[in-house]
Amino acid sequence: MERHHPPLAITILGTGAMGRYWAYRLRSAHPLVVGTVPPPYEVFEGRTKTLLIPPYSPWQAAPPSPPDVVVLAIKWREMGQALDWLQRHAPSSIILSLMNGMGQEEALCPLTDAVLLPGTTTAAATRQDDKAPAIRIQSHGLTVLPALAHHPGVQQLMHLSQLHHWGWSWVAPQDALAQRWLKLLQNSVINPLTTLADCPNGEVLHHPIWRLAGPLLAEGEEVARRRAVLLPPDLLASVAQLAQDTQHNLSSMVQDVRAGQETEIEAINGYLIRIAELEHIPVPTHQAVRHLVRQLERHAKP
Ligand SMILES: NC(=O)c1ccc[n+]([C@@H]2O[C@H](COP(=O)([O-])OP(=O)(O)OC[C@H]3O[C@@H](n4cnc5c(N)ncnc54)[C@H](OP(=O)(O)O)[C@@H]3O)[C@@H](O)[C@H]2O)c1
Incomplete structure (x- = not known):
């Protein structure tokens, strides 16, 4: 006989581009949205426009x-606020992180009763807040999450995501970790180099600063190898292809610096540097780009 579970109560933390995107993508599960920008949100996808009015707090x-x-859909600068909220209202929940960068395990370690599912997503959306809070969806991409199939709540979530076609791929935890490292290395090249060149992803390939892509990847691969993470070969070619495929996109780091906001450099290159220090591996190129991006952050006020 099939067992019936009560519906899962899902909350999305963050009302930026990804908070609104997940509120739209998961709308069949009626998630609550928590943040600073109340709905309605306009969602533009191709030629269609949907008005989304999720419950909000x-x-x-x-x-x-x-x-x-x-679902954590915040930027790293809001992690302290998110941790505080989680400690008060959801200390033993299942927490999905679909943020860029790494270090979620360390940042959320006070939540000893929570189940953390750190994943990656290639979904892409941009905020368009000129008239009303709005996003444009560029791509639904693919979301990869670790399948902790022994946990009943995670099992129920896996089932729900498949039933509603959310585009979530549940893989073995070590494969999800490898995906996170791959995304970390891609971001550790494209984000700071486009920021230092102040250009869209495609243009950076023709900028002299692209010469740093090889050393950044070689250093990052060495750190990943020391952590026993298996990465695909020819990373430089695939990262160049990714920049080409997303040639018109402005990386989130460029957008943050232009908006005078703190970037996610500490969770990307900064994370690699912290692990490299623990493993006694020199990563001078990552240290140099982190230093330069931090300088830009300090000087680029809107
Ligand atoms: N956007 C993408 O395509 C994409 C793709 C993959 C991964 N990610 C990752 O997902 C995470 C969230 O990114 P995001 O793109 O959602 O960031 P975002 O749009 O910059 O939103 C970040 C935070 O900014 C605040 N915010 C909302 N509207 C704002 C406005 N009009 N002006 C200034 N701030 C505003 C919100 O704060 P409150 O939380 O207080 O509401 C929100 O949580 C990051 O780790 C990012 O790297 C993004």
């Missing part, structure tokens, strides 16, 4: 009921 308020699942 500001950061300061308690949610109507404790969530079973929380």
Whole structure:
């Protein structure tokens, strides 16, 4: 006989581009959205426009009921606020991180009863807040998450995501980790180099600063190897292809610097540097680009 579970209560933390994107993508599960920008949100996808009005709660308020699942859709600069919210309202929930960068395990370690599912996504959306809070979806991409199939709540979430075609691929935890490292290395090249050149992804391939791509990848691969992470061969060619495929995109780091916001450099190149220090591996190119991006952050006020 099939067992019936109560529906999972899902909360999305963050009302930026990805918070709104996940509110739209998971709308069949009626998620609550927590953040600073209240709905309605306009969602543009191709020629269609959808008005999305999910249930909403500001950061300061308690949610109507404790969530079973929380999707982290914030930037790293908001991690302290998110941790505080999670400690108050969802200390033993399932937490999905679909943020860029690494270090979620360390940042969320006070939540000893929570189940953390750090994944990656190639979904892409940009905020368009000129008239009303809005996003344009560039791509639904693919989302990869670690399958902790022994956990009943995760099992239920896996089932729900398949039933509703959310585009989530559940893989063995070591494969999800390898995906995170791959994305980390891609981001550790494209994000800071486009930021230092202040250009879209495609243009950086023709900028002299692209000469740093090889050394950045070689250093990053050495750190990953020391952590027993298997990465695909020819990373330089595939990262160049990724920059070409997304040639018109402005990386989130360029956007942050132009908006005078703190970037996610500490969770990307900074994370690699911290692991390299623990493993006694020299990563001078990552240290140099981190230093330069931090300088830009300090000087680029809108
Ligand atoms: N955008 C993408 O295509 C994409 C793709 C893959 C991964 N990611 C990753 O997903 C995470 C979230 O990124 P994101 O693109 O959602 O960042 P974002 O749009 O910059 O939003 C980040 C935070 O900015 C605040 N915010 C909302 N509207 C704002 C406005 N009009 N002006 C200034 N700030 C505003 C929100 O704060 P509150 O939380 O207080 O509401 C939001 O959580 C990051 O780790 C990013 O690297 C993004």
